[in-house]
Amino acid sequence: MSTTQLHSGSPNIFHRPGLAARIAGQVLHVSPTSASSSGVFLAAPRRTGKTTFMREDLAPALSEKGALVIYVDLWEDPKADPSEVIVAAIRAELSQHESALKRLAKSFGIGGAKIAGVEFSLDRIGLGKEVSLVQALSVLSDTTVQMIVLIIDEAQHAITTSAGADAMFSLKAARDELNSREHHGLRVVCTGSNRDKLAMLRNSKDQAFFGAPLVPFPSLGKEYVEWFCQHTNDLPAPLEAEVVQPLFERAGYRPEILGAAADELRFDFALEAADVTERFRSAVEAQIQVANDETLRVVRSLTPIQFAVLRVMAASGAAYAPFEAVTLAKYKQAIQQAGDDNVSVEVPAIQQALIALQEKSLIWRASRGVYAIEDSTLTDLLKERGLLENF
Ligand SMILES: Nc1ncnc2c1ncn2[C@@H]1O[C@H](COP(=O)(O)OP(=O)(O)OP(=O)(O)O)[C@@H](O)[C@H]1O
Ligand SMILES: [Mg+2]
Known part of the structure; x- marks a missing residue:
């Protein structure tokens, strides 16, 4: 290309x-x-x-x-x-x-x-x-x-x-x-x-x-990273593409994470040339953390039943069927895993949970009642934390 x-x-x-x-x-x-x-x-x-x-x-x-x-x-x-x-x-x-x-x-x-x-x-x-x-x-x-x-x-x-x-x-x-x-x-x-x-x-x-x-759709690649490095020549020392490439991958190929990390360095007026690479590395990690925290902040505010529905949906992917008996059993299992026992997993409660999750923009509903997780990075985060196992 x-x-x-x-x-x-x-x-x-x-x-x-x-x-x-x-x-x-x-x-x-x-x-x-x-x-x-x-x-x-x-x-x-x-x-x-x-x-x-x-x-x-x-x-x-x-x-x-x-x-x-x-x-x-x-x-x-x-x-x-x-x-x-x-x-x-x-x-x-x-x-x-x-x-x-x-x-x-x-x-x-x-x-x-x-x-x-x-x-x-x-x-x-x-x-x-x-x-x-x-x-x-x-x-x-x-x-x-x-x-x-x-x-x-x-x-x-x-x-x-x-x-x-x-x-x-x-x-x-x-x-x-x-x-x-x-x-x-x-x-x-x-x-x-x-x-x-x-x-x-x-x-x-x-x-x-x-x-x-x-x-x-192909994500931005090495050539973007080189372009990015060339455009950070206002830092005390240049960034090397070999250093930035793996960080960009870790950042899920999101340009904004690199951009925000570079800005952090731009406004650090005490930054020495020798420290640029290390500082950039930690700034990217911090930006990834901020993005993940933002996603998880909403998840932490969920009720036990909402959280269970979210986990089961994320684990099931395209095969998710909200009201089937096996799915109801999975909700129950998820709730028990989280240490709650006295939560109803009847259909009306599930319906309410689905509405609440939709209102929080965590899930998406097609007009014919098919559901999916809104943002696939949330599924990745839940998986990383072992929250999708056994479903
Ligand atoms: N080719 C590029 N060069 C530089 N920056 C880019 C490039 N593509 C995207 N960005 C930056 O990345 C961010 C996200 O880009 P964009 O909105 O195009 O992504 P998107 O995949 O459509 O996002 P969303 O999922 O929110 O619709 C923007 O801040 C944009 O400026
Ligand atoms: Mg877009």
Whole structure:
């Protein structure tokens, strides 16, 4: 992979043009033996640079190859229904294309607010509206004569509401329509921080993107670490990539941990050149500790039943079935292990615990009642502490 920086890109981040070109090529070119015209799913843990890559590297690489990119972040406004966020992004793109709007206004004969000199009201586009997403995207495809790539960041959020799930189905219909010969193609790229959750969007036949490939998104590597070291030349002594690389791995490939550790050193005005490496090492360890403590702080505030549900869910992964007899027995076992005996493990108590865990953002619930741990680093932490054994 090339380390050359994109000239137009932000100088404050490390760019991965080689990786972006490869993924873009894969997304746009579909071989007859590939299922990726269904969409591609990219998964990587939290805070490892997915959004940065999608916005700063992948979107430009796709545009460079002639695609029209629409980027949607379903976490941007966690309170908004994911379907609304998707529809709003498509409307916003349409509003940039006067001729597409004219065509829509003409074929649907809809009047309304004047946008770019065209009588057309964008709120007529959407799920269950006069102009469906399929129609809107078809017109956009025909007028721009471009392949459309919709990047949905944190796509798992889409199936937390039934309207969101409907939006995914409309996108599937749009994809099938636009990939037919009359139009110019639609690709959907979904990212998410949890493999299990993302997998739910494509694992079962009743999901819109059944069978789409789910691939691990590569974490930042050695070249990023070198770039990072070059950008810490304001310290009394330079940092060596060989020293930083294993620390970056320990930090779960999270750039923020390295950044915060470097800042700690930057503001230590008494720091001697000879001590830089050692101080950096301990600062990274301290930052990892802070991040872990933050995660565990919430866990420590749980009631015995909530903690038991969390542990059993984390241990079971995708096989978790909240109310099955075997699972109930596991909750009981977890509670007993923790030294509590007089706790009810009846279904209503479990339901309440699940709601509480969701409110604390520790777990995630798909609209059809399937659960998963929100952040996989929590599962790792619990495992490290031996809290997932015997389930
Ligand atoms: N290529 C990069 N170069 C420098 N810093 C980066 C790079 N990628 C990510 N970062 C930094 O790491 C942090 C997390 O990045 P980002 O938000 O892109 O990750 P994410 O995986 O989308 O996180 P989340 O799981 O919260 O959505 C940010 O502070 C960002 O500036
Ligand atoms: Mg993100």
